[in-house]
Amino acid sequence: xxxxxxxxxxxxxxxxxxxxxxxxxxxxxxxxxxxxxxxxxxxxxxxxxxxxxxxxxxxxxxxxxxxxxxxxxxxxxxxxxxxxxxxxxxxxxxxxxxxxxxxxxxxxxxxxxxxxxxxxxxxxxxxxxxxxxxxxxxxxxxxxxxxxxxxxxxxxxxxxxxxxxxxxxxxxxxxxxxxxxxx
Amino acid sequence: xxxxxxxxxxxxxxxxxxxxxxxxxxxxxxxxxxxxxxxxxxxxxxxxxxxxxxxxxxxxxxxxxxxxxxxxxxxxxxxxxxxxxxxxxxxxxxxxxxxxxxxxxxxxxxxxxxxxxxxxxxxxxxxxxxxxxxxxxxxxxxxxxxxxxxxxxxxxxxxxxxxxxxxxxxxxxxxxxxxxxxxxxxxxxxxxxxxxxxxxxxxxxxxxxxxxxxxxxxxxxxxxxxxxxxxxxxxxxxxxxxxxxxxxxxxxxxxxxxxxxx
Numbered sequence: 001x002x003x004x005x006x007x008x009x010x011x012x013x014x015x016x017x018x019x020x021x022x023x024x025x026x027x028x029x030x031x032x033x034x035x036x037x038x039x040x041x042x043x044x045x046x047x048x049x050x051x052x053x054x055x056x057x058x059x060x061x062x063x064x065x066x067x068x069x070x071x072x073x074x075x076x077x078x079x080x081x082x083x084x085x086x087x088x089x090x091x092x093x094x095x096x097x098x099x100x101x102x103x104x105x106x107x108x109x110x111x112x113x114x115x116x117x118x119x120x121x122x123x124x125x126x127x128x129x130x131x132x133x134x135x136x137x138x139x140x141x142x143x144x145x146x147x148x149x150x151x152x153x154x155x156x157x158x159x160x161x162x163x164x165x166x167x168x169x170x171x172x173x174x175x176x177x178x179x180x181x182x183x
Numbered sequence: 184x185x186x187x188x189x190x191x192x193x194x195x196x197x198x199x200x201x202x203x204x205x206x207x208x209x210x211x212x213x214x215x216x217x218x219x220x221x222x223x224x225x226x227x228x229x230x231x232x233x234x235x236x237x238x239x240x241x242x243x244x245x246x247x248x249x250x251x252x253x254x255x256x257x258x259x260x261x262x263x264x265x266x267x268x269x270x271x272x273x274x275x276x277x278x279x280x281x282x283x284x285x286x287x288x289x290x291x292x293x294x295x296x297x298x299x300x301x302x303x304x305x306x307x308x309x310x311x312x313x314x315x316x317x318x319x320x321x322x323x324x325x326x327x328x329x330x331x332x333x334x335x336x337x338x339x340x341x342x343x344x345x346x347x348x349x350x351x352x353x354x355x356x357x358x359x360x361x362x363x364x365x366x367x368x369x370x371x372x373x374x375x376x377x378x379x380x381x382x383x384x385x386x387x388x389x390x391x392x393x394x395x396x397x398x399x400x401x402x403x404x405x406x407x408x409x410x411x412x413x414x415x416x417x418x419x420x421x422x423x424x425x426x427x428x429x430x431x432x433x434x435x436x437x438x439x440x441x442x443x444x445x
Binding site for chain 2: 177
């Protein structure tokens with residue numbers, strides 16, 4: 001096995017366990033599946049090139065998410081710089097991505113599945129109403145379980161911004177989902 | 184029934200971000216305050232809902248295959264030894280090296296006499312703002328208030344210089360924009376001159392073409408352009424700078440006085 005094969009193998013072992021997280025996060029930000037795939041691919045390529053910067057034993061998931069968020073930001077900037085490839089409405093909604101169709105998770109009965117899918121749709125709609133920064137902050141904290149410090153590094157912003165985004169995002173979600181939360 | 188305790192503290196408590204002594208204090212309070220108990224319960228319900236209700240989407244099976252394919256394409260550039268003929272590869276390497284050297288020298292010669300973009304963009308933004316009579320956002324000269332003002336506007340932690348008030352009057356803050364990035368700006372008046380302190384991300388900018396000066400233990404980059412003096416220095420991943428129609432010694436003098444940023 002050549003050196004580069006070994007490097008690729010080590011990279012696969014490092015990245016593959018976190019691929020579902022990268023996919024989950026980017027799908028909450030990007031509407032088109034093809035765009036999401038391109039962004040995850042680009043992220044992996046950048047991570048591979050920067051593999052020598054990664055210190056084994058540190059948080060690989062946070063490192064990959066940081067690269068993913070940078071890639072996403074560059075993509076948004078590039079897309080806004082060339083708005084001629086988009087319709088006006090698409091540009092307007094670029095930062096307010098609408099929900100995408102998702103596969104509901106399996107459940108025991110058709111009734112349970114239907115209720116769960118409806119609940120999921122409501123939560124997804126409430127999240128999609130938030131700006132991408134607010135959405136990612138609340139997902140990184142409440143779904144992925146990152147600390148404020150880790151979120152600040154991933155989102156490339158001060159901890160104070162993480163706190164204010166989180167507080168505002170949770171307030172908005174609680175307002176939108178009040179009926180569901182009180183059930 | 185209501186409670187004066189700020190919601191943000193409950194958030195910090197739930198997220199495990201409080202110091203142990205503060206967390207104990209909040210836990211004690213929670214035992215006796217029904218309002219805060221309700222708040223905490225509502226937060227927990229929301230967190231549980233986000234964790235369980237959101238639909239999971241399978242990673243497309245083809246995704247890793249595409250990534251792997253691109254990694255294989257990437258290999259030659261990342262230095263993998265290939266099975267090519269060594270002699271031919273040596274000539275190719277030497278040729279590439281010579282071409283790179285030529286391009287570097289040409290670019291260097293081409294760039295050296297020019298004023299770096301960061302300098303003329305910054306100076307031009309000052310001139311534009313003056314011509315258009317753009318106002319500063321008036322704030323009290325309090326570092327915390329100023330930092331809060333910039334909190335949602337820029338993606339880095341803003342530093343606030345503390346300059347002697349008898350010589351420099353704080354005029355206010357402004358969000359500037361050049362070289363595709365947001366720039367935090369704080370302005371001070373010194374007599375009839377304006378001295379602006381700026382901060383911006385260092386992404387894609389290099390200052391090495393600028394003349395340098397030593398100021399204590401710090402290296403600063405200096406350049407005058409269109410009658411304005413600019414002084415830059417790096418602080419982590421951001422550049423800080425002073426720009427003014429004051430002469431260089433006066434700007435460096437201000438920098439010597441500026442605590443909080445140096």
